[in-house]
Amino acid sequence: MNIALLGSGRGSNAEAILETQRAGKLGRARVVSIFCDMPGARILELGERFGVPAFSPEVGPFKTKFPPEIETKWAEEIRDCGADFIVLAGFMRVIKRPLLDAFAGRIINLHPSLLPAFPGLDGIGQAWRYGVKVSGCTVHYVDATVDGGAIIDQAVVRREDADTEESFAEKIHSAEHRLLPEVIRRLSER
Ligand code: GAR
Numbered sequence: 001m002n003i004a005l006l007g008s009g010r011g012s013n014a015e016a017i018l019e020t021q022r023a024g025k026l027g028r029a030r031v032v033s034i035f036c037d038m039p040g041a042r043i044l045e046l047g048e049r050f051g052v053p054a055f056s057p058e059v060g061p062f063k064t065k066f067p068p069e070i071e072t073k074w075a076e077e078i079r080d081c082g083a084d085f086i087v088l089a090g091f092m093r094v095i096k097r098p099l100l101d102a103f104a105g106r107i108i109n110l111h112p113s114l115l116p117a118f119p120g121l122d123g124i125g126q127a128w129r130y131g132v133k134v135s136g137c138t139v140h141y142v143d144a145t146v147d148g149g150a151i152i153d154q155a156v157v158r159r160e161d162a163d164t165e166e167s168f169a170e171k172i173h174s175a176e177h178r179l180l181p182e183v184i185r186r187l188s189e190r
Pocket of ligand 1 (some may be wrong): 012074
């Protein structure tokens with residue numbers, strides 16, 4: 001399973017995946033490239049640190065989606081790097097037909113809530129403001145809906161009375177850093 005990691009920002013989940021790979025615990029999966037839609041984002045620095053090619057191709061005029069012709073180019077570039085599987089690790093753009101068709105059933109996403117609760121932007125803040133006592137994170141297949149594809153696995157995080165929004169977010173991120181590499185390992189060994 002040759003993975004392209006797609007991210008937009010900090011890249012802490014990409015880092016967790018690459019650390020797991022370095023420790024020899026990513027099963028038969030291998031990260032072959034990193035793609036980022038935000039030039040200068042920290043995730044791009046991981047390329048050099050882990051010896052993985054990292055790219056920031058043209059994205060077009062929109063913030064949350066690609067124009068179809070640009071998304072087609074992304075699909076080609078991702079393929080050209082040898083990837084046959086895509087992991088969205090903090091990728092903040094909606095994926096549409098060009099990528100979905102090119103990698104049918106082979107794109108997974110990480111979301112910071114227990115879907116179907118709190119889809120879309122700021123899943124952690126939404127859960128915090130609602131006042132739920134348990135939340136967590138979800139890894140799911142990507143389809144044409146937003147955060148609505150088949151769920152692969154989830155991890156639960158409890159909100160304690162002493163939590164602040166920051167400590168709650170930190171617990172969810174830690175859960176993500178464990179869940180996503182573990183799901184990738186499992187999928188690679190099917
Ligand atoms: C993660 O919490 C991930 O669940 C979230 O962005 C963060 C990326 O952090 N993704 C979404 O909200 C997707 N809708 P990272 O860049 O440090 O991995």
